[in-house]
Amino acid sequence: MLIADDDEVTRSGLRTLLAAQPGISVVGEAGDGVEAVERVRLLAPDVVLMDVRMPRLNGIEATRRLLTAPAEAAGSAAAPKVVVITTFENDDYVTAALSAGASGFVLKRLPVRQIAEAVRVVAAGEAILFPAALRRMVTARPPGSAQALPRAALTGREEQVLRSMATGLSNPEIAQALTVSLETVKTHVGNVLTKLGAQNRTHAVVIAYESGLVVPGFAT
Known part of the structure; x- marks a missing residue:
């Protein structure tokens, strides 16, 4: 490092x-x-x-x-x-x-x-991830400033995975929460990053908050 x-x-x-x-x-x-x-x-x-x-x-x-x-x-x-x-x-x-x-x-x-x-x-x-800090960021934004999700729309399962990511869950924790395999979660995460044009999972979570897909106070 x-x-x-x-x-x-x-x-x-x-x-x-x-x-x-x-x-x-x-x-x-x-x-x-x-x-x-x-x-x-x-x-x-x-x-x-x-x-x-x-x-x-x-x-x-x-x-x-x-x-x-x-x-x-x-x-x-x-x-x-x-x-x-x-x-x-x-x-x-x-x-x-x-x-x-x-x-x-x-x-x-x-x-x-x-x-x-x-x-x-x-x-x-x-x-x-520090979801509380990201929530403060969104709370401070002016009303109506949310941006649409970029690129292709996410599937329902991909949205679930993104919301789980936004709460700070790791891939194994998401797999357990959604009752799917770890490989399946990795595939969904990869699809989310590609569709959102995100550089990594943290960037994807920022996009989720900015778009309004995840809102302050959200919890799984």
Whole structure:
């Protein structure tokens, strides 16, 4: 993984603590968004732990460059997963980063073992979702600002899967809740991402909230 944060003390502390966690190898650091994009091109990390407020290029734009143009940003390697790390859960920049394709976000105040677990989960292809924060984002939108779901309409089962994703359920949990196989859930998730034009499951959830398919206060 690569750590991008403009505070050298924070960056060094995270590197030391995370490198000591099982299954995590820190291959590099970056002090701003421009350097983060350059280092990803050189080092091809699986995951980038990305601060939001950085000089030259903030974490949102760096995330967008890494994930919307992965071939240019990361050379021949696959685009990395991005986990936004921030001080405040309700930081407005967080939802923008999720829309840019980040796989989730964690708070800097969390114990290092929880940050490490978030990195592992995202590296495995899952997402770190905070439905309450997404609901606040939608609540703050002006009335009538909902956007239609893009591209092809979802099937009834695909909508169920997307709503389950919006509550933070993992693929195995969705399979159990809907009484279907894990492979079936993976197929539905893939179809949802393709139909919505979403970069990952977190982006799909943002689209679900923005479109009104999932509304504040929704629960399975």
